[in-house]
Amino acid sequence: MMIIRHAVHQDIDDIYILAEKSGVGLTSLPNNKDIVAARIARTCDTLNGQLSKAEQGYLFVLEDTDTGRVIGLSGLEVAVGLHEPFYSFHVGKQVHASKALQVYKTLDTLFLSNDYTGSSELCTLFLDERYRKNYNGNFLSKARFMFLAAFPHLFQPKIIAEMRGHCDENGRSAFWEALGHHFFNMDFITADYLSGIGQKVFIAELMPRYPIYIDLLPPDAQQVIAKVHQLTMPAYHVLQQEGFQYQNHVDIFDGGPTIESEISTLRAMKQSRLLQVNCTAHIQHDEVAYLLGNDHYQQFRVIQVKQKIDLQQQQIDINAQQAAALQVQHGDWIRVFALHALETH
Known part of the structure; x- marks a missing residue:
């Protein structure tokens, strides 16, 4: 039988193995045993009422009771951006027009924003490849909605999910190469890891504060803005079915879409x-x-x-x-x- 429950300290070795298997992109649980231990401890402290809202978070595990092994993870953050800024790019438009010259041009832009400050967040979804069958992925993702439906008063009205952006088989992100790489002398894998161990704010604060014209980026970078990684597409479709929508925000590192919903409108709340x-x-x-x-x-x-x-x-x-x-x-x-x-x- 498969059971989803809160993570406990005895799960650390199994969770670390999953973190190693997850590869590039699971920034909320990097391949670092100290970070894994801290994430479990934070879950325990949240459950015991020892943390402020800004620090609260839950980590759930999928346990195969036949083997006693943890084979999947999913998480919930109570309120992002209250302890340190939460950054995303807002995909917007700017109009350049001159009536005298009969010119009217609409240009797509990226603008660094903190629009999701205070939102709850779905995060850290990963399932061992050997168990990707029998609806286990859906089970792992949607169990969080059962928790939200049971305890909506513990979360914020809006909930978001950052979808893993596109990168190639070598872990190269065209979006990072076209944008972030120019401000930091590091590859995407390194930036991704630093983000996962708490350096995302430092990196974001060195990103350009002015609108970035998307037309000035290389074609391969333009094409992956709001594009979901192939391995994340099933999770993306699951969240769409539960009521999440893309509202023109993308990740500052890989350009993956951030999707959102009001907790009150989630299917689990209604059904x-x-x-x-x-x-x-x-x-x-x-x-x-x-x-x-x-x-x-x-x-x-x-x-x-x-x-x-x-x-x-x-x-x-x-x-x-x-x-x-x-x-x-x-x-x-x-x-x-x-x-x-x-x-x-």
């Missing part, structure tokens, strides 16, 4: 239901996949099931194994959410 547990050995299996979550803040658990569930009823049948995985008993209430949007008639 998840609280149902009362009926423990039974008789489960009706089905092809429709659901997420079941226990809504316990400190011992949060989510599992994925394929069984017949009527969301219009007040009760849900689960077996002893599912109840143990969720740490619930007969009569408790659990949150139920269809993994994919259900057709309505």
Whole structure:
């Protein structure tokens, strides 16, 4: 069985292995064991109420209970940009016009901004390649929405997600080479790593503060602005289905799109239901996949099931194994959410 739960210190070796496998682009969890340990500690301190809103964050793990190994990660930041500035490029327009010369020209620009200050953020999504099947990627991503639906008061009204931008098989980013590289004598992989260990603000503050005309960038750099990395496309489509949209902001390093949503409009907020547990050995299996979550803040658990569930009823049948995985008993209430949007008639 697969279970999603909060990361704990005993997971550090497995998480570090995943960080090594993730390669270039997962800036929120670089290949650095001290950073991994600090990220786990921050989750524990957040759960124990020891951090201010500016410092709070959650790291979830996907555990294969058959092996006891952590094989996936996903994260939530409570409020970005309150402790140190959060930068992105706003993709906008400037008009150059002269009535006397009968000239009217609209030019696309990049402008360094802090527009997402105070927003919550989805981050750190990675699944071991061997487990990219049976909807595990969707499960890992959407379990966070179960947590948001259970505890919306802990987060900000708006939530964002930075999508990994395009780079080639050698880790070269055309966007970085055309822009950031001119201000720093380092390659993209180095800049990406420094970003992940907390140097992103330092780098951003040395970027140009004036509008950058996109037409002045090389064609290969122009083409990757707001383009999602091939390996990140499935995650991008998942978030689109849950209510996220691109609103003309891109990452300052690789040009990947930042997408956003109001938490109140997420599908999980509208369609998840609280149902009362009926423990039974008789489960009706089905092809429709659901997420079941226990809504316990400190011992949060989510599992994925394929069984017949009527969301219009007040009760849900689960077996002893599912109840143990969720740490619930007969009569408790659990949150139920269809993994994919259900057709309505």
